Amino acid sequence: MTAVLERRSSSAAIWSRRFGIFAAVLFTLSAAGHRTEMLETLPFLWLLAIVFGLALLALGLALAGLKRIWDTGERGASAAVWGLIIAACVLAPFAISAVRIVLYPNINDISTDLADPPELTVASSRAGPGINPVEPISEEAARLQSESYPDVAGRRYEYTRDRIIEVVDNLVAARGWRVLRRSGGITPDTPVTIEVEAKSFLLGFPADVAIRISEDENAAHVDMRSASRYGTHDFGDNAKRIRRFLADLDAQVAALVSR
Structure with missing residues (x-):
């Protein structure tokens, strides 16, 4: 009889695929x-x-499996x-978050008015495990914002x-903010403040947003504040949220001229 040698399959390679699929499914569902x-x-x-x-x-198992396959000729590439x-x-979203931690300042509360934020x-009345308390913007946080986001x-x-x-309400509704x-707004001299809940684009992390509209000599002033509900670092999301909203507001107000 002639002996036939059957190549073994790399267990590391097989388990790598299994753990990878499990991680992907868990990430998607959660x-x-x-x-x-x-x-x-x-949770x-x-x-x-x-x-x-x-x-x-x-x-790690994939790399170990590939090395084993290269060295011994096992199956499972x-x-x-x-x-x-x-x-x-x-791992890509985690890597992107790590890069953003390096690129953006370690703050989680951004306002267009640092002296008197909306x-x-x-x-402020919300409490629970892990929820950030709403506090006055510190001098250090104000300095970091001014240096990193001078255009806000x-x-x-x-x-x-x-x-x-009216324009602000339309933009809030279009974004699906709650x-x-x-x-x-009781008197013409009283600012109107609209508080909403916004969410990050991909994973839906909540942020508390306040938009203050005041009037002075037939001109309206708009200030905005966005604070992350969880975490000490916002990965630049709050500044991005304010920039995009105000850019859209600029465009909508400019369109009023042509009406």
């Missing part, structure tokens, strides 16, 4: 659950930590490559307060 508010933020953060660990494990690709895809009344500033428009409020409170 992100969808958090985005749709079926999953609260703190979601724990699941993200588990996903990160599983993806790292899959990556396809499984190792798929494990490597899936792990890299799952009030976050609803957020309020707006002045040659329109009445009520006209600008209105939490509307205050002020």
Whole structure:
């Protein structure tokens, strides 16, 4: 009889693919659950930590499997490559976040008016595990914002307060932001403050936003504040949120001229 030697399959490669798929599925389901508010933020953060660990494990097993396959000729290259690709895809958002931690300042509360920021009344009354308290913007945070985001500033428009409020309401609705409170506006000299809940684009992390509209000599002034509900670092999201909203507001107000 002639002996036939059968090549062994790399167990590291096979388990790499399995752990990679598990991490990808867990990440997708937990992100969808958090985005749709079926999953609260703190449990979601724990699941993200588990996903990160599983993806790292899959990556390590894929590399070990490929080395073993190269050295001994074992089978399983396809499984190792798929494990490597899936792990890299799952780890990509974590890598992007790490880069943003380096690029952006370690602050989580941004305002166009650092001396007198719009009030976050609803957020101030909110309490719970891990929720950031709403506090006055410190001198250090104000300095970091001024250095990193010098373009984040309020707006002045040659329109009445009520006209600008109408435009702001339309922009808030278009973004799907949830209105939490509307205050002020009892007299023409009283600013109107609209407090809303906004969410980050991909994972739906909540932020508390206040938009203050005041009137002075037939001109409306708009200031905005955005504060992350969780975490000490906002990865630049709050400044980006304010910039985009005010840029859209500029465009909408400019369009009023042609009407």
